[in-house]
Amino acid sequence: GSEATISSMEYSVVDVTDMLEDTTNWTSAGWGDPLTVADGTVTAKTAEGYSIGGYNKPVKLNTVYRFKYMHKRGSGAAGFAFNFAANDVYWNGGIQVDFNSESAAVHYVEGQNVPVFDADQTFKAEDDMVYDIEFAVLQLAENTVKVYLTINGTPFFTDKNAVENAIFVTKPLYFGIYASSATATISKPDTK
Numbered sequence: 001g002s003e004a005t006i007s008s009m010e011y012s013v014v015d016v017t018d019m020l021e022d023t024t025n026w027t028s029a030g031w032g033d034p035l036t037v038a039d040g041t042v043t044a045k046t047a048e049g050y051s052i053g054g055y056n057k058p059v060k061l062n063t064v065y066r067f068k069y070m071h072k073r074g075s076g077a078a079g080f081a082f083n084f085a086a087n088d089v090y091w092n093g094g095i096q097v098d099f100n101s102e103s104a105a106v107h108y109v110e111g112q113n114v115p116v117f118d119a120d121q122t123f124k125a126e127d128d129m130v131y132d133i134e135f136a137v138l139q140l141a142e143n144t145v146k147v148y149l150t151i152n153g154t155p156f157f158t159d160k161n162a163v164e165n166a167i168f169v170t171k172p173l174y175f176g177i178y179a180s181s182a183t184a185t186i187s188k189p190d191t192k
Contacts, residue, residue, distance in 0.1 A: 002174065005059070006136070010062065011062040011063060011064055011136065011138060011148075012060075012062070012063050013063075013064045013066060013068065013134070014062070014063055014064065014065055014066065014067045015065075015067070015188060015189050015191075015192075016065055016066065016067040016175070016186065016188060016189070017040065017166070017174065017188040017189070019055050019057075020037070020040045020041065020042060020186070020188055021040065022036045022055075023038070025055055025056040025057060026042055026053060026054070026055055026056070026067055026086075027053050027054065027055075027056055027086050028049070028051070028052065028053035028087060029052040029087050029088060029089060030087060031049075031050070032046055032049045032050040032051045032052060033045060033046040033049070033051040034051070034053070035051065035052075035053040035086045035177065037180075040187055040188045041185050041186065041187040041188075042048065042097075042177055042185070042186050042187075043177075043183065043184065043185045043186075044078070044177045044178055044179035044183070044184045044185075045129040045179055045180065045182075045183040045184075046179055046180070046181065046182070046183075048177065048181050049180070049181070050089070050180050051168040051178065051179045051180075052087075052088075052089050052177070052178040052179075053086070053087055053088055053176060053177065053178075054081075054083055054085075054086035054087065054088075054174045054175055054176030055174060055175045055176070056086045056102040056174070057174075058082065058172035058173060058174055059082055059137075059173050059174065059175050061136075061137055061138065061139045061169065061173075062136070062137075062138055062139055062147070063136060064134045064135070064136040064148060065134070065135050065175060066132075066133070066134050066189040066192075067133050067135075067186050067187065067188065067189050068091045068130050068131065068132060068133070068185070068186070068187045068188065068189055068190075069125075069130070069131050069184070069185070069186055069187075070129065070130045070131065070185050070187075071099060071125060071127065071179070071182055071183060071184040071185070072127045072128060072182060072183045073099065073100075073101070073125075073127055073182045074181050074182045074183075075181045075182075076179065076180035076181030077098050077099060077100045077101075077179075077180050077182060078098075078099055078178065078180065078182040078183070078184035078186070079096060079097045079098040079099050079177075079178060079181040079184065080096070080097055080133075080135065080175070080176065080177050080178070080186060081094050081095060081096035081097065081175075081177075081178065082094055082135075082137055082173035082174065082175060082176070083096075083173065083174050083176045084097045084111065084171050084172070084173065085174060086174040086175075086176065089132075089178065090107060090109050090150070090176075090178075091109050091112075091113050091153070092109075092111055092112065092113075093110060093111035093112075093171070094109060094173065095107070095108050095109075095110055095137060095147060095168065095173070096178075097147070097149060099124075101124075101125075102120075102124065103122055103123060104118050104120070104122060104123040104125065104149075104151075104156060105118065105119065105120045105121075105181070106118070106120050106147050106149070106157050106161065107167065108123075108147075108163050108165070108168065110165060110167055113169070116163055116165050117161075117163045119157055119160065119161060121156050121157055123151065123156060125151075130187075131151050131152055132150075132152050132153065132158040132189060132190070133149070133150070133151060134149070134150040135147075135148070135149055136148040136149075137168065137173065139169055140162055141164075142166075143164050143165065143166040143169055144162055144163065144164045144169075145162070145163055145165075145168045145169060146161050146162040146163070147161055158183060170178070
């Protein structure tokens with residue numbers, strides 16, 4: 001199955017601790033409430049509208065990023081993403097993990113609201129619970145990528161998740177966070 005494919009691949013694991021300590025490289029989208037970066041955390045928080053942003057240096061394919069994630073969803077949604085720009089949103093291009101009231105969802109968007117692939121998986125992230133996350137984009141073939149996501153060690157989106165679209169291989173991706181009428185916080189993981 002897909003897990004065998006992933007375990008036989010070469011990939012590295014990176015804690016987002018260095019990113020979080022590099023506070024000057026976090027940027028907000030410029031509309032909605034800006035991100036707060038402090039004390040080894042980044043928070044997107046807004047009563048209404050959006051709070052979105054990301055880290056200015058591109059992530060690497062086949063690199064698993066480890067972090068803790070917590071939200072208070074309110075009436076909206078929250079999550080994290082690899083976007084085509086650090087200060088942009090996934091619907092302008094990127095791959096987003098979105099926690100809504102019913103499920104976890106993954107969205108691949110080519111750009112300008114062109115969805116390539118969407119999937120839902122039954123998982124309800126509870127308010128104020130801290131989750132250990134591992135998140136990556138793995139390159140399976142020349143133009144094929146797949147999201148790798150574990151929540152508290154459980155893999156999600158293991159099936160029907162590979163997308164053949166060169167844009168996710170050739171265009172740099174940036175780690176980001178977002179909240180819509182919600183609060184989302186990413187913090188450094190426990191040391192392994």
